[in-house]
Amino acid sequence: MSELGMIIDIIEGTTYAMTPLVLAAVGEIFNERAGIVNIGLEGIMLLSGFMAVVAAEATLNPLVGVLAGIATGAFIGLIHGYITAYLKGDHIISGLGINLFALGGVAFGIEAVWGVRGYHTPPDAAKVPDIPVVNISPIFIAMILIAIGTHYLLYRTSMGLKVRAVGENPEAADVVGVNVERVQLLATIYGAALTGLAGAFLSIDWLTAITKELPAGRGFIALALVNFANWSPLLALGGGLLFGFFWTLGEWIKNMAAVKAVIPVTLMNTIPYIATLAVVAGLIGKSRPPRYVGRPYKRE
Amino acid sequence: MPGSRFWIVLKEELGRLAEILIAVLVGFVIAGILMWLGGYDPIAAYIAMFEFSFSDPYYLATTLSFAAPIMLTAITFAVGVRAGLFNIGAEGQLYMGALGAVIVASWALPGPLYLPLAIIVGSLMGAVWGLAAGLLKVYREVNEVVSTIMLNWIAFWVVEYARVYIYPNPIDASKTISMPPAGRLPILIKGTELSASLIVSLVFVGIAFYLLWYMVLGYEIRATGLNPSAARYGGINPKKAMLWAFIIGGIASGLAGVCEIAGRPPSYAITTGLSNLMGLGFDGITVSLLGANHPFGIIPAAIFIGALYSGARGMQIVTGVPLEMVKAVQGIIIIALAVPGIIRLIRSKIRRGGVKVV
Numbered sequence: 001m002s003e004l005g006m007i008i009d010i011i012e013g014t015t016y017a018m019t020p021l022v023l024a025a026v027g028e029i030f031n032e033r034a035g036i037v038n039i040g041l042e043g044i045m046l047l048s049g050f051m052a053v054v055a056a057e058a059t060l061n062p063l064v065g066v067l068a069g070i071a072t073g074a075f076i077g078l079i080h081g082y083i084t085a086y087l088k089g090d091h092i093i094s095g096l097g098i099n100l101f102a103l104g105g106v107a108f109g110i111e112a113v114w115g116v117r118g119y120h121t122p123p124d125a126a127k128v129p130d131i132p133v134v135n136i137s138p139i140f141i142a143m144i145l146i147a148i149g150t151h152y153l154l155y156r157t158s159m160g161l162k163v164r165a166v167g168e169n170p171e172a173a174d175v176v177g178v179n180v181e182r183v184q185l186l187a188t189i190y191g192a193a194l195t196g197l198a199g200a201f202l203s204i205d206w207l208t209a210i211t212k213e214l215p216a217g218r219g220f221i222a223l224a225l226v227n228f229a230n231w232s233p234l235l236a237l238g239g240g241l242l243f244g245f246f247w248t249l250g251e252w253i254k255n256m257a258a259v260k261a262v263i264p265v266t267l268m269n270t271i272p273y274i275a276t277l278a279v280v281a282g283l284i285g286k287s288r289p290p291r292y293v294g295r296p297y298k299r300e
Numbered sequence: 301m302p303g304s305r306f307w308i309v310l311k312e313e314l315g316r317l318a319e320i321l322i323a324v325l326v327g328f329v330i331a332g333i334l335m336w337l338g339g340y341d342p343i344a345a346y347i348a349m350f351e352f353s354f355s356d357p358y359y360l361a362t363t364l365s366f367a368a369p370i371m372l373t374a375i376t377f378a379v380g381v382r383a384g385l386f387n388i389g390a391e392g393q394l395y396m397g398a399l400g401a402v403i404v405a406s407w408a409l410p411g412p413l414y415l416p417l418a419i420i421v422g423s424l425m426g427a428v429w430g431l432a433a434g435l436l437k438v439y440r441e442v443n444e445v446v447s448t449i450m451l452n453w454i455a456f457w458v459v460e461y462a463r464v465y466i467y468p469n470p471i472d473a474s475k476t477i478s479m480p481p482a483g484r485l486p487i488l489i490k491g492t493e494l495s496a497s498l499i500v501s502l503v504f505v506g507i508a509f510y511l512l513w514y515m516v517l518g519y520e521i522r523a524t525g526l527n528p529s530a531a532r533y534g535g536i537n538p539k540k541a542m543l544w545a546f547i548i549g550g551i552a553s554g555l556a557g558v559c560e561i562a563g564r565p566p567s568y569a570i571t572t573g574l575s576n577l578m579g580l581g582f583d584g585i586t587v588s589l590l591g592a593n594h595p596f597g598i599i600p601a602a603i604f605i606g607a608l609y610s611g612a613r614g615m616q617i618v619t620g621v622p623l624e625m626v627k628a629v630q631g632i633i634i635i636a637l638a639v640p641g642i643i644r645l646i647r648s649k650i651r652r653g654g655v656k657v658v
Contacts (some may be wrong), residue, residue: 006380012500039445041486042449043631050565079635083635083638083639087639087640088640089638089639089640090638090640090641091424092445093589093634093637093638094389094634094635094638095634096386096585096634097631097633097634097635097636097637098631098635099631100582100585100586100630100633100634101628101630101635102630102631103579103582103627103631103634104624104625104626104627104628104630104631105334105623105624105628105631106624106627107624107625107627108334108338108621108622108624108627108628111622111624112338112339112340112622113338117622129587148509149375203462210385212624215447216453217450217452217453220446220450221446221450223322223443224446224450224585225367225446227443227446230360233642245396248619263462264464264465266457266460266461266464266465267461269456269457270453270454270458273450273453273454274450274454276450277447277450277451278444280436280440280446280447281440281442282440282444283440283441284440288395297571
């Protein structure tokens with residue numbers, strides 16, 4: 001392979017690897033800006049990925065699959081948002097429940113729907129087609145627009161001002177007439193819907209398969225990316241590029257014949273996780289979360 | 301005397317118990333709907349589940365054998381919560397503990413040395429894995445939710461690597477070398493899977509209780525969890541308390557891994573894709589939350605989840621419902637547990653006439 005071919009391969013791989021990370025991270029940034037933490041990203045990706053395959057395969061229409069993924073994410077966001085914003089439930093525990101439910105629910109679902117254990121591949125007609133010539137996914141383009149659009153929404157609109165006010169100081173927002181709970185609920189639905197899109201991207205676009213390990217920790221890497229991006233959607237786009245590049249480079253290195261001979265692929269699979277830990281460990285003191293994030297707001 | 305402290309505490313505890321029962325009920329109902337949607341008969345499934353978990357001594361023994369490891373992984377989560385941490389790394393710590401036991405099994409040793417060495421090496425490896433998350437948290441401010449999941453994945457691939465390349469079983473390619481018979485925990489009831497790992501687990505739970513409520517370190521851990529600033533003002537080093545919470549949690553899960561290798565027939569080894577270990581760490585989270593993060597609450601909660609798994613085997617045989625349903629039930633139960641004061645909520649709804657009670 002020529003060196004140019006190799007570079008193009010890595011760039012292409014990066015566009016794929018960064019897409020789910022950025023989508024989930026931008027979504028999470030939005031709801032954390034409103035004060036709601038959702039650590040259920042991993043579970044949302046998994047459930048949405050599953051529903052996307054089910055819908056796309058039933059209709060043989062990938063667009064329906066993508067919409068099903070987004071809707072699944074939004075629905076889980078509705079549940080999580082209602083529990084945390086209105087019922088003042090524990091953010092972390094609800095998120096843990098989502099992750100655990102997804103693990104069992106999807107493993108159960110794969111067997112209930114296709115009668116196989118653990119692994120299913122959707123047919124080609126259900127797959128999101130690449131944009132011709134450049135060979136990139138339309139969801140990659142959508143991801144860039146969403147990241148920029150969400151940034152604009154957060155910093156240039158009154159809606160965004162409300163979201164940030166609720167996360168920084170819900171009491172003050174409440175006093176000036178912002179409906180704190182409603183803003184939090186809507187922000188959580190939006191955030192989870194983006195993660196749902198990330199799940200659909202994994203199952204009917206990039207990896208075209210559904211297993212119960214589909215997200216492989218990407219939901220939690222996205223959480224790390226939120227921190228890395230200092231709660232800014234545009235920085236998440238840049239950070240996602242970095243994380244995606246590492247992921248692709250790792251994939252590429254581990255499959256090199258010379259490396260494979262010395263270090264088996266199984267061991268090299270640890271690279272993305274070690275890289276994530278290293279990056280987050282290097283951040284100390286450089287990022288600041290929204291002041292009221294993760295704490296149930298109770299009116300006095 | 302009514303109104304005395306005893307009655308107030310009793311009422312509080314009963315209220316909490318009722319909340320947990322409601323969460324469990326919600327879990328079963330929603331899971332039942334999912335089974336129905338998947339084309340199964342939920343009533344038949346639940347009947348089979350009950351029959352295969354408690355109906356005779358064999359099933360009861362199976363239930364207890366499943367309860368043993370998740371009691372320990374629950375301690376990992378519970379000690380973390382007591383220190384104000386969400387340590388969800390029991391999964392990876394358990395993998396490392398199991399690897400430790402397999403490493404010891406690979407040595408040529410006098411028979412009686414296998415078990416004690418496996419326990420020491422496995423617990424230490426679990427502790428190191430927990431401590432890694434602790435150091436990242438305390439010195440680099442890395443959120444433990446992220447770091448423990450990353451460490452779980454790293455542990456998964458490291459142990460999978462060791463399984464295939466360092467300790468493969470020469471006779472059976474689907475597992476690692478087995479713990480030699482001399483290093484195995486004795487079976488408590490002949491013909492069942494119930495080994496002395498249950499006793500090991502119960503003893504460790506007792507130690508955890510003593511440590512948390514009767515030792516200075518436990519006091520420091522709990523004080524840190526309640527209010528780190530106040531703890532520091534009171535002369536406690538919250539960093540030290542957190543690190544110890546991670547270490548104790550790592551020991552617990554490492555020990556669970558050792559028990560799965562030294563005390564679970566028939567394989568006494570790590571199987572392909574870590575299939576015989578996978579999920580035991582996450583089950584501990586459910587157990588801990590159901591048991592109100594208290595060692596003595598954890599024991600009945602672990603038996604309950606153990607019964608679900610034992611029963612799920614029967615459910616799968618009789619009605620064809622996949623075993624994984626149990627994990628979905630757990631997820632729903634946890635989500636329901638996240639809602640504070642379910643009872644108060646239902647009561648106020650009834651008073652407002654929002655919910656009709658038949």
